Amino acid sequence: MKTYDKEKLEKLSVDELTHTFMDIINEQTLVLIEGIEHLIDEDFETFKKNLNYVIETSTEVKVKKKFESKIFKSKLMFSKADRLKVFSKINDIKNIGEFLANKMLLYKVIFPDEEFKIQIRYIINSLRIISDKISDAVKFIGSDLVKAHDICEEIKEERRKMRKEEFDLLKRLWGYDMDYLSRTFLYLKELIEGIMMLADHIKNFAEYIQFLSTKYLIFD
Amino acid sequence: MADSVSFSLVTVLIIMGISLAFAIGANDETLSALVGAGVVKFKVALIVGGIATAFGMIFFSQNVGKTVGEDILGSGVKYTDIMLLAVLISSIIWLIIGSFAGIPLSSTHSTVGSIFGVLIIYSLTQGGVNLETALNYDKLLEVVLGWFFSPALGLLVTFILFKIIARFYLSRQRGLNQIEKSEKRFNWLLFIAVIFAEVWVGANSAECVGIFYGILSSNYISIMQYWFFVVICGIFVFLGIFFAGRYVIRNLASHMTNARPSEGVIIQSSSALILMLATFLGLPISHSHVIVFCIIGLNISQKKEVDKKGLLKMALYWFLTFPVAAILGGLIYWFFVLLGFS
Numbered sequence: 001m002k003t004y005d006k007e008k009l010e011k012l013s014v015d016e017l018t019h020t021f022m023d024i025i026n027e028q029t030l031v032l033i034e035g036i037e038h039l040i041d042e043d044f045e046t047f048k049k050n051l052n053y054v055i056e057t058s059t060e061v062k063v064k065k066k067f068e069s070k071i072f073k074s075k076l077m078f079s080k081a082d083r084l085k086v087f088s089k090i091n092d093i094k095n096i097g098e099f100l101a102n103k104m105l106l107y108k109v110i111f112p113d114e115e116f117k118i119q120i121r122y123i124i125n126s127l128r129i130i131s132d133k134i135s136d137a138v139k140f141i142g143s144d145l146v147k148a149h150d151i152c153e154e155i156k157e158e159r160r161k162m163r164k165e166e167f168d169l170l171k172r173l174w175g176y177d178m179d180y181l182s183r184t185f186l187y188l189k190e191l192i193e194g195i196m197m198l199a200d201h202i203k204n205f206a207e208y209i210q211f212l213s214t215k216y217l218i219f220d
Numbered sequence: 221m222a223d224s225v226s227f228s229l230v231t232v233l234i235i236m237g238i239s240l241a242f243a244i245g246a247n248d249e250t251l252s253a254l255v256g257a258g259v260v261k262f263k264v265a266l267i268v269g270g271i272a273t274a275f276g277m278i279f280f281s282q283n284v285g286k287t288v289g290e291d292i293l294g295s296g297v298k299y300t301d302i303m304l305l306a307v308l309i310s311s312i313i314w315l316i317i318g319s320f321a322g323i324p325l326s327s328t329h330s331t332v333g334s335i336f337g338v339l340i341i342y343s344l345t346q347g348g349v350n351l352e353t354a355l356n357y358d359k360l361l362e363v364v365l366g367w368f369f370s371p372a373l374g375l376l377v378t379f380i381l382f383k384i385i386a387r388f389y390l391s392r393q394r395g396l397n398q399i400e401k402s403e404k405r406f407n408w409l410l411f412i413a414v415i416f417a418e419v420w421v422g423a424n425s426a427e428c429v430g431i432f433y434g435i436l437s438s439n440y441i442s443i444m445q446y447w448f449f450v451v452i453c454g455i456f457v458f459l460g461i462f463f464a465g466r467y468v469i470r471n472l473a474s475h476m477t478n479a480r481p482s483e484g485v486i487i488q489s490s491s492a493l494i495l496m497l498a499t500f501l502g503l504p505i506s507h508s509h510v511i512v513f514c515i516i517g518l519n520i521s522q523k524k525e526v527d528k529k530g531l532l533k534m535a536l537y538w539f540l541t542f543p544v545a546a547i548l549g550g551l552i553y554w555f556f557v558l559l560g561f562s
Contacts, residue, residue: 015397078257078480079400143395216399218522220387 004059009066014074015142017067018087024060025094026135028053029198032097033128036104036191040117044108051101060094082212086141089205093134096201100194109187112176116188119169123195126162130155130202137209149213152206159203166196229301230440234449236308237431241453244327244425245273245460250507252472253484254414259407262470270461272415274454276422281429281450283502288426289433291502292335292360294353299434302561303338303553310334310549311427318537325541326506331427332363333545341550345557364542366503370494371513378490378517382483386521390482406481413488420495426504428453487514509538 004020012020035050067087071080111117133155140148169192173185251269255262293299311330318325336355343354393399429450436446461469491511498505512534519526556562 078403079396083396141395142397145396146394212396216396217394218386218390220383220391 004062009063014067014070014083017063017070019139021060021063021067021087022090022135022138024063025090026131028057029093029097029131030128032101033124036124039109040111040120042110048105051105054101055098064091086138089208090138092201096198100198103190103194107183107187109184116172119165123162123165126158127195127199130158130199134202134205137206141209141212145213145217149210152210155206156203159199162199166192226301229305230435233301233304233431233435237428238452238456240428241456242460244428245270245457246464247468248273248421248461248465249468249472250414250417250421252469253488254411255469255473256479257407257410257481257484259411266462266466268415269418270458272418273422273461274458276419277425277429277457278451278454280423280499281425284424284426284499284504285429285433287359287363287502288331288430288504290437292356292363294355297349297354298438300438300562301440302556303342304431304434306338306549306553306556307331307334308431310545310552314541314545314548325537326509327427328504328506329367329541330545331430332504333542334549337546337548337550338553341553346562363503366498366505370498370505371509374490374494374510375513375517377493378486378514379521381486381490382518382521385482385486403481406485409485410481410488413485413492417488417492420492420499421507422457423499424495424504424507483518487511487518490514
């Protein structure tokens with residue numbers, strides 16, 4: 001994990017602080033995803049370690065504070081409000097991830113069967129893809145909104161595939177015998193919904209970046 | 221007795237003319253684009269904008285003033301103080317009705333319409349003048365054509381200007397950082413464009429200078445007094461912007477913080493060009509109508525939706541202004557004639 005001292009942050013522009021913040025949040029999301037993979041592998045120790053990392057890490061707070069103080073005084077004219085919103089949407093990824101991590105630590109689940117594991121791996125892999133892509137899209141906002149727009153289109157496409165997988169997973173979950181452990185059922189349902197909540201937020205964020213592209217780009 | 225009545229009426233006219241200059245400043249929204257973009261401090265914008273409008277009114281308004289105050293009348297016809305009073309009262313009443321209806325009416329259309337109505341009644345009630353000779357119909361036609369051509373030209377100029385700037389510059393700015401930087405450059409161009417527009421807004425304020433030109437051409441005041449009052453009008457237009465216009469400007473500016481300075485430059489430059497052209501031709505036109513059509517031109521060039529319903533409502537009042545002001549002006553003047561004034 002990178003460290004960010006005060007002096008280093010002071011030198012960064014509003015744009016660079018946004019990128020740094022995005023990198024930190026993306027790294028945390030990837031650690032969360034890795035944690036879920038350990039849960040699937042029933043490696044509870046590493047799973048707990050990963051999730052606690054997501055909950056306890058507060059590197060981003062320093063960056064957030066610096067960003068807020070810089071944008072407040074910045075002379076950016078008309079994109080100030082939009083830049084603030086982009087930052088708050090990145091922050092929401094962290095909040096949702098942290099919320100999911102806290103819920104997942106409540107119980108040690110054993111997955112019902114291999115097929116379920118394959119399917120859950122599929123959606124977390126998609127989550128990893130869209131998390132990386134949103135990070136790229138955010139970095140292109142400042143330099144190439146057309147490219148950012150295209151990446152966001154890919155995110156939306158990936159999220160569509162995830163939705164189909166989600167319903168397949170829920171169908172499988174609801175199809176298990178009635179005497180299936182209710183706590184396991186609830187946990188897995190919450191896990192699927194939590195992952196999709198994160199994916200939905202990333203998709204909404206992607207749509208917001210596309211809105212920015214439409215708003216700012218002028219075509220002849 | 222008659223002389224003292226006439227002196228009192230001319231005094232009233234002068235006070236109304238100066239008040240009109242204040243009202244023009246108070247209702248001028250041109251500076252809101254500049255304030256919204258935050259190019260200069262609010263007070264600086266008011267002072268510079270006010271000076272520019274006053275400058276335009278003092279140095280460039282003579283052509284338009286002459287059209288309203290003299291050229292529009294038939295040969296040998298001169299305004300009487302009562303005629304000018306009827307014109308002013310009629311314009312003010314119609315503008316107040318427009319304000320209550322929430323419609324941006326043109327004070328220029330209203331003034332010229334009132335003059336038309338007053339002259340028609342004048343020709344019907346006074347001997348030696350008939351309908352054919354009461355008005356200079358060629359000049360009137362020029363003025364009315366100017367009302368149709370100026371918004372259309374505003375739309376066209378804005379459309380073309382945007383297409384050129386978009387093709388060669390704006391479409392090449394692809395990232396938010398680039399766009400932000402380029403818009404910062406446009407900020408200073410916006411400052412120049414708005415000040416340029418303000419000069420021609422002041423110069424084309426026909427309803428105000430035209431009244432003084434009318435008083436001058438009817439020999440109620442001397443040329444020196446005329447210039448004195450034009451300067452006073454310039455000062456009052458400045459005071460109107462500074463003390464009363466600030467509320468309109470601040471209110472509109474608060475809705476413009478997201479507006480792009482580049483778009484503001486295109487709209488303001490186009491409208492200023494049209495106003496300048498009309499002023500040199502001595503044609504009093506409506507700044508509000510020109511700017512609305514410039515915005516429409518920009519929307520069309522950006523393939524944005526145009527508020528057709530709002531436009532239709534505005535067009536209706538636009539067409540109504542001339543006849544309604546004419547009827548109103550005629551009735552008010554007729555009322556004065558019935559009271560024994562002419």
